[in-house]
Amino acid sequence: MKLLVTGGAGFIGSAVVRRAIALGHEVVNLDSLTYAANLENVAGVSSSNLYSFEQADIRDRARLDEIFATHRPDAVMHLAAESHVDRSIDGPGDFILTNINGTFNLLEAARGYWQRAGKPEGFRFHHISTDEVFGSLGEEGQFTEETPYDPRSPYSASKAASDHLVRAWHETYGLPVVLTNCSNNYGPFHFPEKLVPVVILNALHGRPIPVYGAGLNVRDWLYVEDHADALLTVVQRGQLGRSYNIGGENEARNIDLVRTICALMDEMHPAGAPHDRLITFVTDRPGHDARYAIDPKRIREELGWRPSVTLEQGLRKTVRWYLDNEAWWRPLLARQGVGQRLGTKA
Structure with a gap:
């Protein structure tokens, strides 16, 4: 299978690229290389004859048409997105332009390509989204694929809108789509503005570890390499027009997650x-x-x-990876906004 992966230099996208090539798929990595992207994430596979890279913005429709015509993919895996909630609070405009307008452009480019190719039965447009579109739960219950949408941040609202666009293109034009909504990801190559790498790197440098509120917010944590495996399963075998929720089966309060990481740091970096x-x-x-x-x-x-890694196993792997890969994360600390408290303008 030849896959066009958007956002393939990002955290989750690069995990998909690495896993897909390991499984023998051809991959075209389309990424505009914004602040959170890093081609070092795919350095281990970049020399493979199964890999090619196109620097392009999903907001550029003409460029998308050119890439589809050149590479003729069997499936699209759409991960390119602005994804940091705090940044969406400070500057929602980029989230609207990329997550909504960009998804629209990609859908139209994919639809045109699919139609010109004679609507091949095997073509798939896989839209990767988040559980944040469902809003907030109380102490009990879980999100299902039928949970009503109730986004609470500019980020989750923009992703909810993109989900609706994808479903509309399936219903209106017959575009063969599948959708997934995932829980919080963590693991190697995680850009150092998100909670898990922030805790590891601040602990490593002896700096304060910020915890929002009382740290009682609960998340279901999904190891990124498990997520990549799930996404490749869905794009190949998921039912058309259907959505699949992908979770790690690892719920934890933020404060407990932070304390677990601190305990691992005590052990590995005493x-x-x-x-x-x-x-x-x-x-x-x-x-x-x-x-x-x-x-x-x-x-x-x-x-x-189902996931193969428990939260304890995944966090241990993740802490070890950051301790062993300073050459990867050190240059990223100088990028715009990293290390600063964002999302306070509201």
Whole structure:
């Protein structure tokens, strides 16, 4: 299968690229290389004859048409997006332009290509989204594929809009689509503005570890390499027009996650122990959703997929990776906004 992966130099996208090539798929990595992208994420496969790279913006329709005509993919895996909630609070415009307008452009480019090719039965447009579109849960319950949308941030609202566009293109034009909504990802190559790498790197440097509010917000944590495996399963075997929730089956409060990472740092980097002394509670994010939790029954029962890594195993792998890969993360600390508190303008 020849895959066009948008956002393939990002965190989740690069995991998909690496996994797809390991499985023998051809991959065209389309990425505009914004601040959170890094071609070092795919350096391990970039010399493969199965890999090619196109620097392009999904907001550029003419460029998309050119890429489809040149590479003639069997499937699109659409991961390119602005994805940091705090940045969406400070500057929602980029999220609207990329996540909504960009998805529209990609859908139209894919539809034109699919129609000109005679509507091949095997073509797929796989839209990758987030569980944040469902809003916030109370202490009980889980998100299912039938949960009503209730986004609470500019980021989640823009992703909800893109989900609706994809479904509309399937219903109106017959474009063969599948959709997935995932829980919080973590793992190697995670850009150092998100919670897990922030905790690891601040602990490593003896800096305060910021925890929003009282740290009681609950998330379901999904190891990124498990997620990549699930996405490739869905694009090949998912039912057309259907959505699949992908979860890690690993719920944890933010404060407990942070303390687990601190304990792993005590073990692997004892020079700064105890690292939990660095935990600092800060003003909560505006509109911070209380709890996310995924019911993964559909993907488990229909496609036979479930996560292979527990939260303890995944965090141990992740901490070890950051300690061993300073050459990767060190240059990223100088990028715009990294290390600063964002999302306070509301």
